[in-house]
Amino acid sequence: MYRKILITTDGSAVSRMTACAGVSFAQQMGAEVLALFVAPEYQYPIYVEIIPPSYPSEEEYRAALVRAGREHTQSIVDACARKNVHCVSMTAFSESAALKIVEVAQQTHCDLIFMGSHGRSGWGQLLLGSVTNKVLSHSRIPVLVHRLLKEPAD
Incomplete structure (x- = not known):
């Protein structure tokens, strides 16, 4: 039924547990997995005239977040x-994680997006997380939203 499943992660404990469920689902379906971490774009400091020497360059920032993305997706791998x-x-870069998730899923010909009902923003929300909600409203391919029954211990 599904041949390629995109599993998203933001590095949180909730996301890691959701990803484990996604991998089990992919195994049951006989599907391959694309593990995706979406990092925010580099932001130049707008509050100063000169960039402080301690502020990372765009190249340093991107390299650090690619490393972080590799670490976050390693548990899925x-x-x-x-x-x-x-x-x-x-690892992909975008100011809108939801739109980037949908875009990557389309570009890489995924059959399904597997993601958690909540991510880093956590359990305090009564409804779906904002990223999940946006993916659901923008995706043309199926989205399976996994909901954990209990909060994981960090």
Whole structure:
């Protein structure tokens, strides 16, 4: 049914648990996985005339977030390896995580987006998380929203 599943992560404990469920789902479907971390774009400081020397350059910022993305998606890659599921990971940059998730899913020909009902913004929300809600409203491919029944311990 599904051949390629995009699993998103923001690095939070909730997201890691959701990703584990996504990998199990991919294994059951016989699908491959694309693990995606969306990082915010570099922001130049607008409050000063001269960029402070301690402020990272755009290249340093991007390199640091690519490393962070690799760390955040590594648990998905490892889970896929344990379950013999083919997996590729990537980090993308955008100010709108939701729109980037939809765009990457379309560009990489994913059949399904698997994501949590809440991410880093957490359990305090009564409704779906804002990123999840935006993905649901913009995606033309199916989105499976996984909801954890209990909050994970960090």
